[in-house]
Amino acid sequence: MDHKITTPLTAETIQQLKTGDMVKITGIIYSARDAAHKKLIELIEAGKELPFELNGNVIYYLGPTPARDGQVIGSAGPTTSSRMDKYTPKLLELGLKGMIGKGRRSPKVIQAIVENRAVYLAAVGGAGALLSKCIKSSKVIAFDELGTEAVREMYVEDFPAIVAIDSEGNNIYKD
Amino acid sequence: MREIDVSKITDALCEMCMSINYELSDDMKKALKEAQQKETAPLGKQILKILDENMEIAKTEKIPICQDTGMAVVFLKVGQEVHFIGGPLEDAVNEGVRKGYTEGYLRKSVVSDPLLRVNTNDNTPAVIHYEIVPGEDVEITLAPKGFGSENMSRVYMLKPADGEEGVVTAVVDAVKLAGPNACPPVVVGVGIGGTFEKAALLSKKALARPVDRASEKEHIRKLEEEILEKINQLEIGPAGLGGSVSCLGVNIETYPTHIAGLPVAVNICCHVNRHIVRTI
Ligand code: SF4
Numbered sequence: 001m002d003h004k005i006t007t008p009l010t011a012e013t014i015q016q017l018k019t020g021d022m023v024k025i026t027g028i029i030y031s032a033r034d035a036a037h038k039k040l041i042e043l044i045e046a047g048k049e050l051p052f053e054l055n056g057n058v059i060y061y062l063g064p065t066p067a068r069d070g071q072v073i074g075s076a077g078p079t080t081s082s083r084m085d086k087y088t089p090k091l092l093e094l095g096l097k098g099m100i101g102k103g104r105r106s107p108k109v110i111q112a113i114v115e116n117r118a119v120y121l122a123a124v125g126g127a128g129a130l131l132s133k134c135i136k137s138s139k140v141i142a143f144d145e146l147g148t149e150a151v152r153e154m155y156v157e158d159f160p161a162i163v164a165i166d167s168e169g170n171n172i173y174k175d
Numbered sequence: 176m177r178e179i180d181v182s183k184i185t186d187a188l189c190e191m192c193m194s195i196n197y198e199l200s201d202d203m204k205k206a207l208k209e210a211q212q213k214e215t216a217p218l219g220k221q222i223l224k225i226l227d228e229n230m231e232i233a234k235t236e237k238i239p240i241c242q243d244t245g246m247a248v249v250f251l252k253v254g255q256e257v258h259f260i261g262g263p264l265e266d267a268v269n270e271g272v273r274k275g276y277t278e279g280y281l282r283k284s285v286v287s288d289p290l291l292r293v294n295t296n297d298n299t300p301a302v303i304h305y306e307i308v309p310g311e312d313v314e315i316t317l318a319p320k321g322f323g324s325e326n327m328s329r330v331y332m333l334k335p336a337d338g339e340e341g342v343v344t345a346v347v348d349a350v351k352l353a354g355p356n357a358c359p360p361v362v363v364g365v366g367i368g369g370t371f372e373k374a375a376l377l378s379k380k381a382l383a384r385p386v387d388r389a390s391e392k393e394h395i396r397k398l399e400e401e402i403l404e405k406i407n408q409l410e411i412g413p414a415g416l417g418g419s420v421s422c423l424g425v426n427i428e429t430y431p432t433h434i435a436g437l438p439v440a441v442n443i444c445c446h447v448n449r450h451i452v453r454t455i
Contacts (some may be wrong), residue, residue, distance in 0.1 A: 035292070065239045065282040074280055075239040080323045080356045102323070103356035103415065124222055124414050125323060125358035126447045130229035130237040147294050148242075148282050160225075162218075162416065173355050173415060 004158070007099040008056030012147035014119050017163045023121060024158040029100070031062040031152040033079055036143055037087040044090065051142030051151055054091060058098035060123075063148035064132070073138045073154070077128030078102040081120070084108050092116040100161055102175045114169040121161035122172070134159040177311040178258050179455060180418025181267035184315065187453045188271025191317045192247065195336050195451040196239045199230065202385035203362075204446055206423040210360055210413075226413070226446060237279075241358075241447045244281040245319030247272045247301035248379060254310035265303065266398035273297040284322070292338075304376065313455045318383045322446040324361060327353030330375055333437040339398065342367060347405045349441040350422065355415020358445035360423045362386055363406065366440040369430035377428040378442035383450040386424035397423045423448075 011065060017023065030052050032040065043050055061081055065074030074141030081101030088099065089112035097118045102125040102139050107115075123131060134156050142151040164172045199207075211223045233240040249268055261267070276283060276298035285299065286292040306349045324367070329454060331345045346365055353361065364384075366377025389396045412418025423446065 036442050062242070063282065063284075065244060066280045068237075068280050071238075074282070075233070075242040075244075077242050079243065080326070082356060102358065104354060122355075122414065122416070124225050124229075125355075126241045126244040126445055127225050127229040129233040129236070129240060130225060132238060133232070147296060148284070149294075174417070 001029070007058050007098070009058065009119070011058070011117060014097060014117055014167050017166055019163050019166045020174050021163045023161050023163060025058070025161065026157050026159070027155070029058045029060045029154055029156055031060050031064070031154060033061050033063050033149050034083055035146050035149040036115050036151050037084050039143055041087050041090060044094070052153065055095035056097050058100065059091070059096060060154070061099065061101035065128070065148070073132050073135050075128030076132040077134055078125055081105060088112065092118050105165060110165055110169050110171065113165055114167065117167045119163060119167055120165035122164040123159075123161045131159070161168040176256050176258050177254070178260050179313060181259050181264055182261055183455050184311040184313065185271040185274065187315055188249070188317060188412065189274040189278065191315070191451045191453060192272060192275025192281065192319065195319065195449045196244045196279065196281055197237050197318060198234045199240065199447070200385065200450060202387045203310040204230070207384050207446060208287055210420045210423060214413065214418050214420045216412055216418035218416050219413045219420060222413035223420070224388070224415065235366060239281055241321060242282055243284065243321040243323065244276070245321050245449065246285055247298060248320050248421045249301045249303045250306070250316040250318070250383065252301065252306045252308050252314040253310045255307050256311035257313060259377070268301055268303055269299040272297050272301045276301060276375055307309040312334070312386045314452065315455065316383050316450060316452045318379070318450045321358075321445055321447060324353065324357035324443045327357045328378070328440075328442045330371060330392045330438065330440045332371065333439055335437050337437060341437065342398070343402055343405060345439050346402050346425070346441050347409070350406050350443060351409055353443050354411055357443045358447070359411050359415055360420045360424050360446050362446070362448040363402070363425045364444065365402075365425065365427040366442070367427060367429045367438070368432035369438060370432075371438055374438035374440035375442070377430060378440035381428040382442055382444050382448060384426045384428075386426065386448065390427055392429070395427050395429060399427050
């Protein structure tokens with residue numbers, strides 16, 4: 001089934017999404033990958049405020065190429081999600097509702113997805129030029145020093161992805 | 176003897192970094208086109224079509240095909256009659272990579288220390304492999320390597336008794352474990368023989384060989400075909416979402432080895448298998 005969804009994700013939206021469904025996402029999403037996740041967890045552990053609200057929001061595992069003059073962003077496809085597995089359960093516990101990446105997740109992450117009624121979406125790896133066209137605005141909101149790994153707030157329109165793990169824990173990837 | 180100014184190496188590499196990140200070599204383009212015909216799963220077909228569109232956008236708008244524009248792996252075949260002038264060769268190589276990645280709006284994905292992890296901000300240093308050969312030419316091969324697939328690569332130290340069957344099992348297992356993480360359909364480079372590090376180097380070289388060029392050795396060519404078939408039977412499919420095309424090609428390179436060993440290195444590359452060659 002195909003869905004057009006908007007962010008932040010509501011419980012109703014998440015409930016409709018089933019593994020294997022295609023989605024087109026419109027709204028604000030946040031980029032964060034390895035180094036940014038490490039820093040987010042450090043902030044949480046120190047009891048400090050995060051650079052963006054987790055509740056209902058979606059993180060895109062992305063480190064783009066630099067934009068040319070006149071471009072919003074450079075090539076912008078997903079990176080391998082499993083490297084974030086160590087950090088993900090904590091973020092889900094704190095209200096994160098969606099993740100966009102590629103590849104398998106750990107059993108712990110899948111469990112946290114189910115417990116917190118969230119969803120894991122897969123974007124097509126290696127299609128960064130095409131996916132960049134769906135990103136209409138982008139600004140670095142934290143960890144600028146991390147370069148490509150900085151946290152960006154991005155407005156996307158009809159960003160295509162596939163439901164890889166739904167809120168019931170159904171997994172599109174065979175072992 | 177032939178004198179070559181190292182600035183020629185810098186210029187060549189700068190241009191190579193950019194062009195290979197915007198457009199794949201003909202062998203890879205052909206393999207991806209054929210994959211679209213071969214794929215039987217509707218979702219798989221759709222994903223291959225997306226990859227095709229992506230390549231078209233990348234080429235015409237000079238947006239990198241993938242945001243992971245890789246760590247620059249450079250193979251230099253240097254003719255022994257060549258005398259380099261104008262500075263250290265290694266600096267010239269890194270300068271080419273620095274310029275290419277900066278001027279080409281490519282991603283800076285290299286950290287200066289594997290544990291301290293501070294970005295060098297210019298994608299240097301490159302990983303450079305030198306080979307001294309007869310003649311007075313310099314052949315440069317650049318193969319920027321993405322790490323989604325690099326991370327899924329591995330070396331097996333098999334026993335001689337494991338033989339051909341052991342090699343097949345090892346390679347197919349590695350690709351199975353890589354699954355969706357390596358951005359399938361993948362290309363698999365295999366190095367068999369030599370020592371631990373020689374096998375790994377051979378597997379990287381195998382990836383840089385055109386995907387449509389089979390081994391010249393009869394028994395190795397058969398092995399390449401057999402492994403390709405077995406990998407495709409895994410039905411990992413494009414993007415790992417199931418389908419008949421999981422692998423675009425298996426390239427094997429071999430080297431003599433020790434009586435006690437059978438090293439096998441499996442270097443997995445995604446469908447964005449970038450390799451480009453220039454001769455100076
Ligand atoms: S594995 Fe290849 S296609 Fe996938 S993100 Fe890395 S470089 Fe890009």
